[in-house]
Amino acid sequence: MPETDRKEAVTVVGAGLVGSLLAMYLARRGYSVEVLERRPDMRREVIDAGRSINLAISTRGLHALRQVGLEAEALKHAIPMRGRMIHSAKGELTYQPYGKDDSQHINSLSRAWLNKFLMTEAEKTGRVRIRFKQRVSHADFETGALTVHDEATGQTRHEEGRVLFGTDGSGSAVRQEMDKVPGFQATQEQLGHGYKELTIPAGPGGTFQMEKHALHIWPRGSYMLIALPNEDGSFTCTLFLPWKGPVSFESLDSPARLEAFFEEQFPDAKKMIPDLVDAFFSRPTGSMVTVKCAPWRVGGRTVVLGDAAHAIVPFFGQGMNCGFEDCVVLDGLLGQHGRWEDVFADFERLRKTNADAIADMAVENFIEMRDSTGNPRFLLEKAVEKVLLNAFPGEFVSRYTMVSFSRVPYRLAYEVGAIAGGIVSELTDGLARAEDVNLERAGQLIRGRLVPFMKEHADGFRTEG
Missing domain, CATH: 3.50.50.60 (FAD/NAD(P)-binding domain)
Structure with a gap:
């Protein structure tokens, strides 16, 4: 033509x-x-x-x-950001890789x-x-x-x-x-949350004050803080809060309340943001x-x-x-x-x-990031998912992997992700450690549910990654 x-x-x-x-x-x-x-x-x-x-x-x-x-x-x-670094309110760190190995990463x-x-x-x-x-x-x-x-x-x-x-x-x-x-x-559809951009400056000599190759998340249920690394050693932080409510942009209406909130919820981040009050009150609040x-x-x-x-x-x-x-x-x-x-x-x-x-x-991933990333069950499911990705290459795929590390159509990734997520959830029930997952049962579920669906939509998976 x-x-x-x-x-x-x-x-x-x-x-x-x-x-x-x-x-x-x-x-x-x-x-x-x-x-x-x-x-x-x-x-x-x-x-x-x-x-x-x-x-x-x-x-x-x-x-x-x-x-x-x-x-x-x-x-x-x-x-390169090879995984999520989860920060608890006590400052404890938990690392969650994004892919089956370090070759699968996103980039800030x-x-x-x-x-x-x-x-x-x-x-x-x-x-x-x-x-x-x-x-x-x-x-x-x-x-x-x-x-x-x-x-x-x-x-x-x-x-x-x-x-x-x-x-x-x-x-x-x-x-x-x-x-x-x-x-x-x-x-x-306006999200009920807004966002505020803050900055963690570089340390002495342009050094990174936190792990360089990770997307940092402070998940706190209905709200969260995230940080992405920059070339100059700094991190761009984004605070996501509801517009209104007990903990919200509306409630953080004074320097004292802001500092008390960060001291309670993000104490490790607060130590690294020297201009917290000025930045918070001088920068606009974005909507999504x-x-x-x-x-x-x-x-x-x-x-x-x-x-x-x-x-x-x-x-x-x-x-x-x-x-x-x-x-x-x-x-x-x-x-x-x-x-x-x-x-x-x-x-x-x-x-x-x-x-x-x-x-x-x-929208679903927002809920996962703020609510689930600090949840023990969620962490166990992610660990089981990684075991399956390595044990069944070409047969088991996760939604995140398809969305971020392939060019498989988003609609197909959504549907496959639902099947894969169901398999992971089923295999995690009653499990204490990811390495104890029943691989024989996993193979049966993957080949009974996931593989047939992928074969049926094989054309979509031929898109080059």
């Missing part, structure tokens, strides 16, 4: 992570790309801090970068660094022009025409009809315009939302992707990875179809069910 017309100029709204990467993919296929970004150029102006959660880039995101030759450079700035990466890097690399193609302080106020989906307000000059202009890609995040202006189209539906919408497209003129189509909460570390995978899938379809309408229809068909699946898994 002929490809869509490469001479056509296209518009990408949003120069965040997904928009910048998408611009590169489109440029690589020969399109002239205009990117409209509402914020200032973060490479030249300081953007308000305190609203970014560090990235955990894994197999899906790295694969997307590899396709445009950027994986190696990104990994130079990444820190600076959101700001990656965004700047992708914008610069997109511009280097010679086919991408990024315009900053540009706010899209209206879109005509019949003609593709845009009304754009230049916040630097105060002027408003109308741009001629183009194919439009909305990559402008969870509060997408493009999606809000699509909401006016008959039949369009969108839901935004799950966005689902349908359809993702309007004819052959407009499509939304990334957070604009499917914003998810950050607790599986897959928001950016999922958005980057959108770019890979869309790019593949550009080589197969001659009409934008066919590209967009196939894109939504392939991606929406998977985006919905990872959105649901992200």
